[in-house]
Each structure stands twice: as structure tokens, then as C-alpha cells.
Amino acid sequence: MFGDRPQIGDRVVVRHRITAPSDGTPVGYTRTDVTGPLLSTDPLRVQGPDGPVQVAADAVDSVRLLSRETVRNSEIRQVESAAANNWPGVERAHVQGWLLRAGGGFTRRANSAAPLDVTARLDDATVAAIRDWYADRGLPPLLAVVERLIPIGHIPAGTLEAPVHVLVRDIEHPPSAQSVTAPSDTPVTIRDAASDEWVRSYVDGRGDRVDLPTARQVVDAVVDGRLGFAEVRRDGRLVGVGRGSVTTAPDGTAWFGLTAVWCSPDVRRLGVARAVVDALTAWGVDHGATRAQLQVEADNDVAGAWYRRLGYGLHHRYGYVRL
Structure with missing residues (x-):
């Protein structure tokens, strides 16, 4: 499932x-x-x-x-909470244990409800409240159903879509940011804010039809954390981007979140993506993170295998259900 x-x-x-x-x-x-x-x-x-x-x-x-190691339900909630702070959407509300997020329709994660609290249920009253909240914003009601946090029996058969693997690793000893460079010794630059070119490259790489101001609001959003936007240029042209965050889980763990990694098709398999990931990871450690998490679609075998080779392992899974 x-x-x-x-x-x-x-x-x-x-x-x-x-x-x-x-x-x-x-x-x-x-x-x-x-x-x-x-x-x-x-x-x-x-x-x-x-x-x-x-x-x-x-x-x-x-x-x-x-999962790579035995994981408690409470640990799943910790990771999901840090990840929700990392990609929180533009509007947020709490309804019966669910975190509701809206971001103008850009990305499922920024426009779905996540069961972050132990009280989250799928009873009729909660479903109606979630539907109403999204209807008021002109968005379809979408649930991010996390395994073990919502009973499987509460999910209608065949309704789960776009399953996602949440991968984690420890990052106390990553490569030095100073030693990480893209091909041709082009350095990875990390900025506090994304340029318009960065946002456009990420949106175009996803193939989304969304206006840039909406996309910018989503990628710029973070709750009680900080962001770093990586760029790799070749001959002045932007050929690789990535987004890093450091957010804190309820138990106090500082998590590095890796999102929005993209590189131009003509430089793939040349080390650009690896340079972006390594530089952002080092940036995360510099800002206090001790663990890292990312999400990869379950059917993206290439990306999933690549991140596992970088030391990530499966923590838990989730998928989306349309109400």
C-alpha cells in the first residue's frame, strides 16, 4: 500500500x-x-x-x-513534525490532531493535512472539518496518511496515491563544505534566500504549472527554523539547486531537511547533485543539525537507491488520500 x-x-x-x-x-x-x-x-x-x-x-x-531500525510511533511523529516545519505551506491550522497546510496548490506536501498529534482520527466530524477548511481555500481536501499513525482500516481500499519513503541518517561527520565542489571546480554557493532564477529552475524541473510568486511563498516558508538555498553554476548558467533546512522536533532533536534537489539534464551523473547534497548537509551541521531526513517517492527507484548509497535508510512511509 x-x-x-x-x-x-x-x-x-x-x-x-x-x-x-x-x-x-x-x-x-x-x-x-x-x-x-x-x-x-x-x-x-x-x-x-x-x-x-x-x-x-x-x-x-x-x-x-x-524500517532500517525498529521505530516507535512516537519517533515517527517526531520526524513528521520536523518535516512539517521544514515544508509547512503558507497557511496552517490545527484540527483534531491534524496539521492542515495550504500553499496555493503547489506540491502535495504543502497542501495536505498530516496527523501529527496522537489524537488524530478520521471520524466523520474531523473529515467534515478538513473538507470545509480546504474548500474555503479552493483546494481539494488531501490527507498525508502516515503508516501506523492512522489505522489501515480507516483508509478506503485503493485510495492511497503517490506513496513516499521517508529516509533518515545521522550527520555528525559529513564531508567538509570547503572540500565539496561541482565539476570544473565550480563552488556550491549557499544563500539565505532563493533567487528568482533558483525558483524558476526548481518549478520548471518539476514540470508544474504554477506562478512563481506562489512557488516562492512555498519554498521560502519554514517554521521556527532556518533555510539555505544551494546553487551550482557553470559558465554563469545555473545548473544545480537544492534547499536545506534546520528545524527542531518536539523532543529537541535538530533535523536537517533536504528538499528541492534539481540539476540540469546536461550535467546529470557528473557529480552536481552530490555536490549540492554534501554542501547543504555540511551547512546543516554548521547550524546545529545532528540528524537528516528527506522524502522520496516510492516508485522513484533511481533517486531512492542513490540516497541510500549516501547513507540514508528507511524510517517510515506515507501516502496521500483524497477525501
């Missing part, structure tokens, strides 16, 4: 059938599980507690994606 296709390195649990030994020795059970990091998919290999385990494709009953 939330995007269950794992990437290499993700922790999984594989349930598979047991093949009876060739000597006819009986076995007391027919199925077993192996849990650990996914090493490969063809053949299917998982790092079990006693070493790698290879499972034949025709013996697999199921493969279930797990």
Missing part, C-alpha cells in the same frame, strides 16, 4: 517455503522467515544473522519492507 518494493540495503523479511532435504529427512515446518538487509534481488539474497541466505524465486511467499 505504501510502496513495498525494497531497494538494495533495505531491511526486509522474506517468508519462504522450506525444501525438504534430498535424503528424505522430514522437517517440522514448511515455511520460515529470514530478516535482514537485502543484498540482491536476482537471485534473492538477504543478510541473515548467520550469513547471507539465498532464496529461490519459486519458494518466496512474500517480501516485506521494514
